[in-house]
Amino acid sequence: MKKLAIALATVGLSVPMFMQAEAHHSFSQFDADTRNVISGVVTRWDFNNPHVWLHIDVENEDGTTSLWSFEGQGIMRLLPKNITGTTMVPGDPVTLLYCPLRDGRNGGALAWIRLDKNGRFINPSDGGCRSSDEEIDNWKGWLEEGYTSNLEVDAAGL
Numbered sequence: 001m002k003k004l005a006i007a008l009a010t011v012g013l014s015v016p017m018f019m020q021a022e023a024h025h026s027f028s029q030f031d032a033d034t035r036n037v038i039s040g041v042v043t044r045w046d047f048n049n050p051h052v053w054l055h056i057d058v059e060n061e062d063g064t065t066s067l068w069s070f071e072g073q074g075i076m077r078l079l080p081k082n083i084t085g086t087t088m089v090p091g092d093p094v095t096l097l098y099c100p101l102r103d104g105r106n107g108g109a110l111a112w113i114r115l116d117k118n119g120r121f122i123n124p125s126d127g128g129c130r131s132s133d134e135e136i137d138n139w140k141g142w143l144e145e146g147y148t149s150n151l152e153v154d155a156a157g158l
Contacts, residue, residue: 027128030099030109035129035150037143039116040068042092047085049074052124054110056094070098072110072124083122092117097139099129112136114143 040056052072057065072078075085088094093116098108109128112135114121121140125131147153 027109027126029102030128031102032099032109032129034100035097035111036100036108037095037097037139037148038068039093039095040065042088042090042094043067044090045085045088047075047078049076051126052078054088054094054096054113054124056096058106066106069107070096070110071108071126071128073126078124081123083124087122088113088115095143097129097131112139 038056038058040058042054043057044053044055046053046055051074054070054072056068056070058068059065078084095114095116097111099111100108109126111125111129111131112121112123121136123131123133123136142153142158147156147158
């Protein structure tokens, strides 16, 4: 009986180590009311838990580049969407929609990414900047019309 109790206790204490962590941080650092479009070239695609990170070089008006970094969902939620560690590689051009950091640094939370090499839209969004298939469909048309933020879209009455 003592051996059974020790075995059950060991199993009970071990199970949490193998479960996906569900604890989460706040998304208050992102301005979820503002959504901006930006284009750049992938420098790094960190496909890790608890969140993926996309790092891109964005060309400034003066011809220099600035590094921008964006947070997305964890890999366990991306794999079923066929988003993997090789979905993007350094050098790939991308266009993305993001919710900016409130403190003005270069980055934010991902809503969607368009892979410019093939035109595919992917949705790695998380609680900091949720997106949907419907929003992506809307943005496909708005991009063609030259819109680069939800504020422009709202001002146009769309």
